[in-house]
Amino acid sequence: MNDSIKKYFPIFVLPTLAAFIIGFIIPFILGIYLSFCKFTTVVDAEFVGFSNYIKIFGDKNFLHSIWYTASFTVVSVILINLFAFIVAMLLTKGFKGTNIFRTVFFMPNLIGGIVLGYIWQIILNGILARYSVTLQFSATYGFWGLVILMCWQQVGYMMIIYIAGIQNIPTELIEAAKIDGATSWQSLKNVVLPMVMPSITICTFLTLTNGFKLFDQNLALTGGGPSHQSEMLALNIFDTFYAKMGYEGVGQAKAVIFFILVALIAFVQLRATRSREVQQ
Amino acid sequence: MNEKKRQKKAEQFGDTSQLKYGWILTLVFSIFSIIFVSPIFIVLMNSFKQKSFINLQPFSFPQSETFVKLENYTRGIEQIGFFDAFKNSLIITVLSVAVIILCTSMCAWYIARVNSKGANFLYTLCLFSMIVPFQMVMFTLSKIADMLGLTSPLGIVIVYLGFGAGLAVFMFVGFVKSIPLEIEEAAMIDGCNPIQTYFQVVLPILKPTCITVAILQAMWIWNDYLLPYLVLDITEYKTIPIAIQYLKGGYGSVDWGAMMAMLVLAIIPIVIFYMACQKHIIKGVVAGAVKG
Numbered sequence: 001m002n003d004s005i006k007k008y009f010p011i012f013v014l015p016t017l018a019a020f021i022i023g024f025i026i027p028f029i030l031g032i033y034l035s036f037c038k039f040t041t042v043v044d045a046e047f048v049g050f051s052n053y054i055k056i057f058g059d060k061n062f063l064h065s066i067w068y069t070a071s072f073t074v075v076s077v078i079l080i081n082l083f084a085f086i087v088a089m090l091l092t093k094g095f096k097g098t099n100i101f102r103t104v105f106f107m108p109n110l111i112g113g114i115v116l117g118y119i120w121q122i123i124l125n126g127i128l129a130r131y132s133v134t135l136q137f138s139a140t141y142g143f144w145g146l147v148i149l150m151c152w153q154q155v156g157y158m159m160i161i162y163i164a165g166i167q168n169i170p171t172e173l174i175e176a177a178k179i180d181g182a183t184s185w186q187s188l189k190n191v192v193l194p195m196v197m198p199s200i201t202i203c204t205f206l207t208l209t210n211g212f213k214l215f216d217q218n219l220a221l222t223g224g225g226p227s228h229q230s231e232m233l234a235l236n237i238f239d240t241f242y243a244k245m246g247y248e249g250v251g252q253a254k255a256v257i258f259f260i261l262v263a264l265i266a267f268v269q270l271r272a273t274r275s276r277e278v279q280q
Numbered sequence: 281m282n283e284k285k286r287q288k289k290a291e292q293f294g295d296t297s298q299l300k301y302g303w304i305l306t307l308v309f310s311i312f313s314i315i316f317v318s319p320i321f322i323v324l325m326n327s328f329k330q331k332s333f334i335n336l337q338p339f340s341f342p343q344s345e346t347f348v349k350l351e352n353y354t355r356g357i358e359q360i361g362f363f364d365a366f367k368n369s370l371i372i373t374v375l376s377v378a379v380i381i382l383c384t385s386m387c388a389w390y391i392a393r394v395n396s397k398g399a400n401f402l403y404t405l406c407l408f409s410m411i412v413p414f415q416m417v418m419f420t421l422s423k424i425a426d427m428l429g430l431t432s433p434l435g436i437v438i439v440y441l442g443f444g445a446g447l448a449v450f451m452f453v454g455f456v457k458s459i460p461l462e463i464e465e466a467a468m469i470d471g472c473n474p475i476q477t478y479f480q481v482v483l484p485i486l487k488p489t490c491i492t493v494a495i496l497q498a499m500w501i502w503n504d505y506l507l508p509y510l511v512l513d514i515t516e517y518k519t520i521p522i523a524i525q526y527l528k529g530g531y532g533s534v535d536w537g538a539m540m541a542m543l544v545l546a547i548i549p550i551v552i553f554y555m556a557c558q559k560h561i562i563k564g565v566v567a568g569a570v571k572g
Binding site for chain 2: 004115
């Protein structure tokens with residue numbers, strides 16, 4: 001059977017492979033090469049070694065954006081997962097209207113980042129106007145604005161995943177714990193949490209990478225203001241490429257560092273939570 | 281005391297028959313839901329106000345002197361060419377999703393069934409591409425797309441197929457591996473060639489996964505801003521997110537009236553889509569997460 005399928009390689013694989021090479025493999029390899037070059041378009045690249053990488057360390061805005069992105073990610077991962085888990089626990093109790101509430105909480109997830117950014121800009125500025133400031137006043141407002149926005153967008157998505165995880169727990173397990181005299185806190189800690197660990201792995205992974213890669217919401221909500229102080233990594237890289245002339249090489253070097261960071265974090269997180277999962 | 285504890289435990293674990301205080305939760309969640317969706321209604325309300333009043337009093341209803349009927353809508357539609365943007369978004373999303381489903385499911389079937397070194401290597405590359413952030417390839421990708429002339433809504437479909445292949449191939453391979461080989465072998469023995477086997481036997485079995493992949497990809501492509509912004513020739517083709525960002529203009533001067541109206545128009549199709557295939561969307565998200 002294998003051999004007869006192999007003959008059809010051009011029909012089955014070639015379209016995807018060709019697009020994958022154009023859309024991913026060439027840009028990726030070229031991107032790594034260009035991070036060691038000085039260039040304005042791809043064709044005039046001139047090899048300069050590590051000088052792009054060295055320039056990054058003098059870029060205060062970039063270093064600030066790493067710190068800002070990291071703290072945003074930590075706060076948003078904790079809050080989103082906490083809210084999502086609590087709501088999921090409550091919504092699996094089976095009271096009237098749970099389906100409607102689930103539908104409502106999931107909805108913001110379908111709205112795109114740019115649209116979300118402007119929705120929250122008008123609302124948060126409206127609230128802040130009472131204290132006669134705006135989101136552009138300080139990076140702290142931008143920070144918490146983004147946290148609120150991301151919670152609003154993602155709690156519903158994570159909630160859906162947690163609900164599926166909670167519903168997968170066999171009822172016998174919980175009943176057994178009950179008969180053994182476990183308090184509700186004990187059975188939450190010792191039965192429910194270990195059993196939903198796969199969902200926790202997925203949700204922390206998704207919120208972590210979403211937080212780190214955040215771009216659209218950042219651009220639309222504050223645009224990085226005031227003066228790059230609320231700028232996250234992805235936006236900083238974009239600005240280096242397209243707002244500063246002659247910094248394309250530095251931008252590409254930043255992008256490589258960004259990629260390594262994201263890959264490292266994703267890898268460490270998966271190792272850490274996977275090891276806590278139990279076999280059902 | 282004991283009775284109380286038992287009650288509490290029952291509530292904790294979805295024992296509906298014993299849930300006496302369910303109506304309190306219903307009430308609390310109803311209030312919470314109303315607060316939760318209020319941002320959308322605030323935007324809707326403001327879309328009927330005269331633009332100079334939106335920033336001054338965003339939380340008050342439009343009154344006789346601030347109410348402007350549909351003026352914001354007509355002005356916004358004209359400024360950003362909303363219907364053109366809608367058309368572009370729709371064409372790009374529908375075509376890309378269709379192409380991704382067809383091509384990547386075929387590719388995934390080949391990878392899962394052929395099991396050669398090359399096929400496994402391609403699979404590993406697909407997994408790898410899933411963790412690479414778009415910023416890593418954005419500059420080079422936009423230049424290559426430019427060189428190859430992929431700057432039209434039709435051309436960008438190829439870019440989406442390439443960049444979206446990772447997740448789609450990964451999910452399809454996972455599902456194909458769970459299909460028993462015997463079904464396909466039987467079809468082959470009956471004289472089907474691989475193409476017939478694929479379209480008449482495998483693809484119908486893959487249908488649930490196709491829906492999952494379609495929903496995840498559609499949610500991504502419809503809302504995507506940066507990729508089309510960099511790849512498309514935006515003087516000619518705008519998608520909805522690009523058109524909305526375009527409304528911001530230079531130096532932070534924003535026509536908030538038109539902005540509110542366009543946000544409403546951007547949300548309406550999403551809400552309709554959500555209402556129409558809510559069950560599939562929620563199932564798709566769960567299935568996608570479990571595979572991911």
